[in-house]
Amino acid sequence: MKLSLKWLNDFVDVKDVKPEELAEKMTNAGFEVESIEYKSKGMERVFVGEILKLEKHPNADRLQVCSIDVGFEKVQILTAATNVFEGALIPVALDGADLPCGVLIKTSKMRGLESQGMLCSGQELKIDNSVYDGAEIDGIMILHEDYKLGTPIAEVLGLDDVVLDVTVLSNRPDCNSVLGLAREISVILNRELTLPALDYVESDRKCEDYIDVDINTDRCLRYMASVVTDLKICESPKYIKQRLNAVGIRSINNIVDITNYVLMEIGQPMHSFDYDKIDDKVIEIRNAKNNEKVLALNMEEYELDTKDTVIADSHKILAIAGVMGGFNSGINSMSKNLVFESATFVKGGVRATSRKLGLSSDSSNRYEKGVEPAFCEIGLKRALHLISSLGYGNICKGIVEETLIDIKPKRLSFDIKDITKLLAVEISNEEITNILERLDIKVNIENDSILNIEVPAVRNDIANISDIAEEIIRIYGFDKVQSTLLNTTSYCKRNKNLKLDNISLLKNKLVDCGFVELNTFTLSNLDYVKKLNLSNFNREEVIAISNPLNEDLKYMRTNLADSLLNVIQYNERHGNKNLQIFEI
Amino acid sequence: MKDKIVEMLNKGLSDLVSKTSSREIEEVRVKYLGKSGELTAILKDMKNYEPEQRKEIGAIVNSARKELEDKIAEYKAKFEQEEMDKKLKEDAIDVTMPAKNVRIGALNPITIVQNKIINIFKDLGFDIYDGPEIDFYEYNFDKLNIPADHPARESQDTFYIDDKRLLRSQTSTMQIRVMENSKPPIKMISTGKVYRGDELDASHSPIFYQLEALVIDKNVTLADLKGTLDYLAKSLFGSDVSIRMRPSFFPFTEPSVEVDITCSKCKGKGCPTCKNSGWVEILGAGMVNPKVLDNCGIDSKVYSGFALGIGIERVVLGLSEISDIRILVENDVRTLNQYK
Ligand SMILES: [Zn+2]
Numbered sequence: 001m002k003l004s005l006k007w008l009n010d011f012v013d014v015k016d017v018k019p020e021e022l023a024e025k026m027t028n029a030g031f032e033v034e035s036i037e038y039k040s041k042g043m044e045r046v047f048v049g050e051i052l053k054l055e056k057h058p059n060a061d062r063l064q065v066c067s068i069d070v071g072f073e074k075v076q077i078l079t080a081a082t083n084v085f086e087g088a089l090i091p092v093a094l095d096g097a098d099l100p101c102g103v104l105i106k107t108s109k110m111r112g113l114e115s116q117g118m119l120c121s122g123q124e125l126k127i128d129n130s131v132y133d134g135a136e137i138d139g140i141m142i143l144h145e146d147y148k149l150g151t152p153i154a155e156v157l158g159l160d161d162v163v164l165d166v167t168v169l170s171n172r173p174d175c176n177s178v179l180g181l182a183r184e185i186s187v188i189l190n191r192e193l194t195l196p197a198l199d200y201v202e203s204d205r206k207c208e209d210y211i212d213v214d215i216n217t218d219r220c221l222r223y224m225a226s227v228v229t230d231l232k233i234c235e236s237p238k239y240i241k242q243r244l245n246a247v248g249i250r251s252i253n254n255i256v257d258i259t260n261y262v263l264m265e266i267g268q269p270m271h272s273f274d275y276d277k278i279d280d281k282v283i284e285i286r287n288a289k290n291n292e293k294v295l296a297l298n299m300e301e302y303e304l305d306t307k308d309t310v311i312a313d314s315h316k317i318l319a320i321a322g323v324m325g326g327f328n329s330g331i332n333s334m335s336k337n338l339v340f341e342s343a344t345f346v347k348g349g350v351r352a353t354s355r356k357l358g359l360s361s362d363s364s365n366r367y368e369k370g371v372e373p374a375f376c377e378i379g380l381k382r383a384l385h386l387i388s389s390l391g392y393g394n395i396c397k398g399i400v401e402e403t404l405i406d407i408k409p410k411r412l413s414f415d416i417k418d419i420t421k422l423l424a425v426e427i428s429n430e431e432i433t434n435i436l437e438r439l440d441i442k443v444n445i446e447n448d449s450i451l452n453i454e455v456p457a458v459r460n461d462i463a464n465i466s467d468i469a470e471e472i473i474r475i476y477g478f479d480k481v482q483s484t485l486l487n488t489t490s491y492c493k494r495n496k497n498l499k500l501d502n503i504s505l506l507k508n509k510l511v512d513c514g515f516v517e518l519n520t521f522t523l524s525n526l527d528y529v530k531k532l533n534l535s536n537f538n539r540e541e542v543i544a545i546s547n548p549l550n551e552d553l554k555y556m557r558t559n560l561a562d563s564l565l566n567v568i569q570y571n572e573r574h575g576n577k578n579l580q581i582f583e584i
Numbered sequence: 585m586k587d588k589i590v591e592m593l594n595k596g597l598s599d600l601v602s603k604t605s606s607r608e609i610e611e612v613r614v615k616y617l618g619k620s621g622e623l624t625a626i627l628k629d630m631k632n633y634e635p636e637q638r639k640e641i642g643a644i645v646n647s648a649r650k651e652l653e654d655k656i657a658e659y660k661a662k663f664e665q666e667e668m669d670k671k672l673k674e675d676a677i678d679v680t681m682p683a684k685n686v687r688i689g690a691l692n693p694i695t696i697v698q699n700k701i702i703n704i705f706k707d708l709g710f711d712i713y714d715g716p717e718i719d720f721y722e723y724n725f726d727k728l729n730i731p732a733d734h735p736a737r738e739s740q741d742t743f744y745i746d747d748k749r750l751l752r753s754q755t756s757t758m759q760i761r762v763m764e765n766s767k768p769p770i771k772m773i774s775t776g777k778v779y780r781g782d783e784l785d786a787s788h789s790p791i792f793y794q795l796e797a798l799v800i801d802k803n804v805t806l807a808d809l810k811g812t813l814d815y816l817a818k819s820l821f822g823s824d825v826s827i828r829m830r831p832s833f834f835p836f837t838e839p840s841v842e843v844d845i846t847c848s849k850c851k852g853k854g855c856p857t858c859k860n861s862g863w864v865e866i867l868g869a870g871m872v873n874p875k876v877l878d879n880c881g882i883d884s885k886v887y888s889g890f891a892l893g894i895g896i897e898r899v900v901l902g903l904s905e906i907s908d909i910r911i912l913v914e915n916d917v918r919t920l921n922q923y924k
Contacts, residue, residue, distance in 0.1 A: 027861075030831030034859075169833040170735075348733035422871060422888060424807035464874055470839035473806070474831035478841065481829070483811035486708070486771075486799065495711045504699070511689035518915045519692045521791050522717070522777060543718065546746065547739040549781060549790055556718070567915045576917045580689065 001168055001176050002247040006161040007265070011182035011194050019162045022185070029188045030474050031181065032167040039161045039246060040154030045097035045105070046120060047071065048143065048151045051088045059111040066119070068092055071150020078115040083139035090140050091120040091153045100126040125153070130245060132157050158242030171461040173370035177267030187438040187475055196265065198381040200388035200395055205229065207396040210275070211339055215402045216286040219309045219349035220321065222373040223285055224342045224380050224401040227275060228393040231255070233333050237390065249362070255331055255338065258386050260362065268342055268371060268379025269363035271311075273318055273329045275337035280314040283339070285321060294320060295327040296359070308353045309345060322350040322367040323359055338393070342380035344373040373407050374457040409442070410455040410462070417449065419469045424484070427476055435475045436468075503584055510582050518583040520563035523553040528562030585637075586644055592622055593648040600655055606663035613656050623649050693900045693912060693923040694793055698775050701795050701894065704819045708812070710771045710797065715758045717777055718749055723757040727879040728836040740781045743790075751779035755796040756836060759872075759891055762798065763880035768887050769801040775896070786908045793896035800872065800882060800889035806839070809869060809890040816892075817845050817866070820899065826852075828863055837870025837891055848902070866902065867894040 005022075009015060014022055023033035049070040057063035063078045070092050077092065084090065094117040097105040101124045107116045122128065122135030129136050134144060147156055154160040168175045175181050179196060186193035210227040235241075236257040244251055249260050259270035273283075288304035294317040295301050302320065304310065309321035318329040322345040331338055350367035354360045377399075384395050420427060432451065433443045441462075442454035455462045462468060473481070507517060523545065529537045541558065548554040557563065560583055571579055596616045603609050616623050626645050630638050691699075702712060724730075725737060736742060736753065743751040758774035775795035782788035799808070810829065817827045825848070829841040844863035846852045852862035869892035874884035897909045904923070906912070911919060 024861075027830060030833075032830065169831075171833040346733075351733075351735075421803070422805060424805035464838075466838035466871060466874055469871075470831065473839055478810075478829040478831070481810050482807045483814050484805070484807040485811040485815060486804070486808045495713075497712050497714065500712055500714055507691060507695065511691055513689065515689040516917050516920050517690065517692040517695055518920075519694050519913060520915060521913065523779075523791065543745060545743045545751070547744055547781070549783060553790060570915065571917050574916060574918075579917055581915075581917065 001166055001181075003164045003166050003178060003181055004161050004243055004246040005164070006246070007178050007243050008182055008185065011179060011196070012186040012189070012191050014185065014189070014191075017189065019164065022189075023164060025188050026164075026166065026181075026185065028477070028479075029184065030169060030172075031175070031184060034165040034167055037163045037165070039159040039163060040152070042098055042100035043125065043152065043154040043157075043159065045095075046091050046093045046099070046125070046153040048089055048147045048149055048153060048156060049075075049092035049119075050149055051084055051086055051090065054084065054086050057111060057113060059113075063110060065113060068117075069149055070094070071148065075116040076114060077117050077119060078110050078113060079119050079140070081119060081121075081140045083137070083142065084119065088140075089143040089147060089149075091125065091143070091156075093118045093120050093124075099124055120153075125157070127157060127159075130241070130250060131159070158238065158245070161242075161246050163246055168369075170369070174267065174372060174375075174458040174460075176366060176369055177263075178265045180267055183440065187435065190438070193438075196378075196382055196385075197389075198378065198385050200381070200384040202397040203229070203394040205394070205396045207398045207400050210281060210396055211278070211400055212282045213400050213402050214282065214284045215404060216284060217309055218404075219287070219346050220285040220343060221346065221405050222344040222376050222401070222403045222407075223283070224376050224399050225283060226340045226342075226380055226384060226399050227337065227396040228340065228384075228387055229275075229337045229396065231331075231336055231338055231393040232391070233331070233335060234392075253333070254390070254392055255335075258383050258392075259340075261386065262379050262383045263362060263366060266375060266379045266382050267366065268375040268382075269322065269366050270379055270383055271319060271325055271341040271363070272331050273325070273339045273341065274331045274335045275339050276335070277329045278313045278318065278339065279316070282313055283318070283341075284312050284314075285343070286310060286312060288317070292317065296320065296324045297327055297330055298324065298359075299327060300359075302357050302359065304353075307349075308356075309349055311341065320353060320357070320359075321345050323354055323357070323364045324361050340380060340383055342376045342383070344371055344376055347371075370460075372458040372460060373403065373405060376401075407457045409457055410459075412453050412455065412462075412464075412468070414451045414453075414465045414468060415449060416445070416451050418465055419451070419472065422466070422469050423473050424482060425473070425476065425480055427472065431476065432472055435472055439471060439475075441471070507582075507584060513580075515580045515582045518564070518567055518581055520567060520583060521553065522557055523548070524555055524557040524562060525552045526555060528557075528559055528565075531565065532559065532561055534559075585641055589623075589626065589641070589644050589648050592616070592626075593652060596623075596652050597655060600659050603659065604663075606660050606667060609656055609659045609663060616652055617649065617656075623652070688921075690921050690923060692920060693904070694896055696923055697896050697899050697903065698793070698795065700820060701816070701896075701899070702773065702775070704816055705773045705797060708771070708815070710773045713758055713762055713772055713774045714776060715755075715761055715774060717752055717779070718745060719752045719757045720748055721750060723760045724750055724752050724754065727760045727876065728754075728756055729873050729875045729879070730835045734835065743779050743781060753780050754778055754893065755794040756891070756893060758796055759798045759836075759876075760880055763800065763877070763882055768882060768889075769799075770889070771799050771801075773797045784910060784913070786910065789897070789909055789913060791913075792909075795894045795896060796891065797893075798872070798889060798891045800877070800887050802887060804871075804888045804890060806871060806890075809841075809871065809892070812890070813843050813867075813869060813892065817843075821845055821848065821902065824851075829869075832868060832870075834868060834870060836873050836876050838873045840868065840870035843867050843869055843892075864902070866898060867892055869893070 019036050026033050047070045049068045051066050052069055053067040055065045057065050062080050066077050068075050093105045095107045105118050119140045122141045127135045207227050211225050213223050213225050234254050236251055236254045240257050241251040251257050255272050262270050287306045288308040288310045290305045292304045310317045311319040317326055319325040345367050347368050347370045350364050354364045429445050436443045440456050444452040543556040599612050742753045755774050762772050778794050813827050817825050825846045828844040832840045832842040834840045842865055844865050847858035847862050847864045849855050849857045854860040854862050858864050872889040872891050877884040
């Protein structure tokens with residue numbers, strides 16, 4: 001998953017840590033960083049400047065001479081652009097700039113006058129309107145807000161960010177979010193974790209008067225709904241747009257952006273329905289009926305069956321659960337009231353539907369990895385906090401929910417000796433306590449020897465002593481483990497494997513006689529029956545693969561001759577003659 | 585007498601000019617300078633002359649002899665060089681058109697690497713087992729603690745035969761078979777083909793080879809795994825490589841690690857091959873998950889163990905200049921002959 005360091009800084013301060021160093025520490029703790037992307041690459045020498053004076057070039061009609069103040073110095077730059085004016089704030093690339101478009105900027109003379117840099121267009125900075133409104137105009141990009149002269153342009157554009165591409169292991173779906181990784185990083189760096197704000201102001205209207213939730217399938221574990229009235233649909237604030245943009249999500253409008261923001265930040269997929277398009281105030285989560293059809297947000301119609309799960313009102317399908325909303329229930333710029341969905345659908349169900357329909361979304365991708373029910377509430381409250389603090393609508397009192405499972409911390413007990421014995425490291429009880437508590441695991445050590453822990457509900461991966469040993473060692477460091485060579489293991493009685501010994505002997509004899517050993521595929525088609533003229537061939541005896549990659553890899557071969565003939569044919573074609581080959 | 589000697593010398597020199605091989609030159613040498621050669625005979629005859637004459641004739645014979653010897657040596661060297669060049673040329677031709685009786689075979693690179701690793705583990709006292717490529721779901725998934733909704737079970741990842749059997753997607757199946765059939769202590773390896781639903785490309789093949797090692801005993805620790813990995817890496821890639829264990833996840837081991845070795849291309853400094861990290865991943869390993877031990881009827885309260893799995897093709901690539909695994913299934917005899 002893509003992790004914006006600017007976003008990460010909301011929860012754990014890593015401003016003084018070099019991204020490369022952070023990446024290595026994360027990799028060593030089980031969060032491999034595949035790549036580090038500097039969003040500001042090429043903009044290191046581009047700053048906000050003001051055009052103080054504009055004059056015609058005495059020797060060139062098409063050129064203008066600009067006197068520019070970039071805060072820390074004044075420069076003279078020649079430009080052919082016609083959209084510049086005195087007083088304009090513009091991006092100025094100074095001598096030495098190696099721009100994102102690939103152009104290297106050097107001080108040079110044009111028709112007798114020196115030009116100490118270049119005024120940039122959006123194209124030269126490789127940005128579009130989604131990064132900065134007006135970036136796509138023909139000419140120099142004119143900055144339409146006030147900035148301090150000399151501010152790095154990356155800061156103005158919100159590109160003063162570094163994005164890490166992190167591989168989150170499949171047993172840690174709780175870390176597919178900024179918050180999840182922030183918690184891990186706070187443990188790795190031994191720094192404080194700031195939790196996201198979840199508070200919001202509620203109106204007098206009661207949510208339960210507006211909507212009812214009813215789960216009628218075992219493919220949904222938890223469903224929470226909240227109603228927002230007097231909705232204001234508009235653009236998102238700049239920081240939300242920039243953060244989404246940094247991790248590859250395009251800004252749509254404030255509401256869609258909030259659902260995406262919560263998905264990335266908390267790891268909880270969210271959906272928003274237009275409240276006024278829901279009939280009879282009821283949201284039912286149920287299995288689809290056979291041949292039931294739905295028009296999805298992407299304007300495609302899908303035919304479902306009982307293996308699919310849907311969100312429906314009394315008359316129609318509102319969404320394909322966890323995969324995509326319905327076209328007729330979505331919000332648009334005219335929407336007045338909305339319902340937020342924050343739910344837990346089982347991963348197998350979402351995956352099966354997504355595969356069958358050939359339809360996936362950021363939401364379905366997340367559900368397929370597994371979303372813990374405990375996140376429903378945090379995600380929904382985070383979305384409501386954003387609505388409330390940004391003034392996008394009035395939030396009805398209370399949350400309507402149905403939850404079919406227990407969401408409780410898990411209590412486990414181990415003998416500390418067993419853990420340190422398995423890991424073969426000397427680690428103090430204090431250190432164990434410190435590591436686990438920072439991972440949000442409650443610790444109580446009895447008599448210096450028994451470790452009692454309480455594991456938060458989102459850590460589904462911790463169940464036995466090995467799991468807790470792994471948590472300790474991955475933070476403590478595998479590099480601190482000694483190397484021993486089975487000193488303490490007992491002598492094993494030796495079993496001779498005569499079959500393998502004989503095969504090895506046979507291979508060596510054949511090689512001595514000049515034969516070359518092949519490695520051919522054990523899967524094949526049935527062509528060899530014809531090729532080898534096998535009259536007594538019995539098709540019943542051939543073992544077939546039920547889901548082959550292709551026809552040529554459909555059957556377990558019953559015959560080596562066919563493979564050898566293919567090899568001979570290949571080698572003859574490549575000029576290798578007089579072959580002596582074998583395969584066992 | 586003097587004239588006779590000069591005549592003999594000239595005859596000898598002209599004899600040399602007409603010769604075309606080092607063997608013929610040798611014949612000339614024997615004719616004049618050999619034990620019963622013509623010049624030698626004159627020296628042998630010396631006793632028939634007066635002492636003054638002896639001295640004079642002796643000097644003439646020796647200078648003639650010296651001149652002839654030098655010339656012979658010169659010709660001989662020339663012909664020997666020519667003959668050597670010619671022989672080398674002929675030998676070179678022999679390679680492209682294999683001679684009938686000097687043919688040398690070759691083990692497949694896969695076998696060579698398998699043998700290397702097998703021998704390393706045999707030295708450590710491991711037994712070697714082989715097992716079926718067609719196996720039950722149970723051995724490939726259930727008993728390895730791979731849950732029913734795990735993506736590895738999807739039809740795009742694993743080849744199925746019917747509702748019970750599949751083509752094993754990992755040699756870990758053999759861990760289960762051995763644990764079920766023998767009591768600890770266990771120190772075993774197993775190697776062979778495994779199958780996964782990947783199209784053939786530069787780094788994937790639907791059929792490839794793995795090697796699996798398993799140790800189960802009382803008191804087996806993470807340090808034993810690290811020591812074994814270190815021994816394996818150094819035996820296989822050279823004593824100057826170091827290993828790094830990174831936390832990872834496999835359902836059948838806990839803790840699980842990916843094991844990296846120092847990048848051989850840059851010696852750990854960072855290069856494109858290792859994505860500037862200085863490390864190259866070679867295998868996965870871990871302490872056997874207690875659930876797996878229990879699944880096989882081994883008391884996880886008493887016994888512990890470790891397991892590791894290596895992709896053979898990856899090691900072949902690591903030990904050679906090849907970067908495309910398709911070359912390993914092409915079976916071009918000329919390529920195969922280059923591994924020894
Ligand atoms: Zn390297």
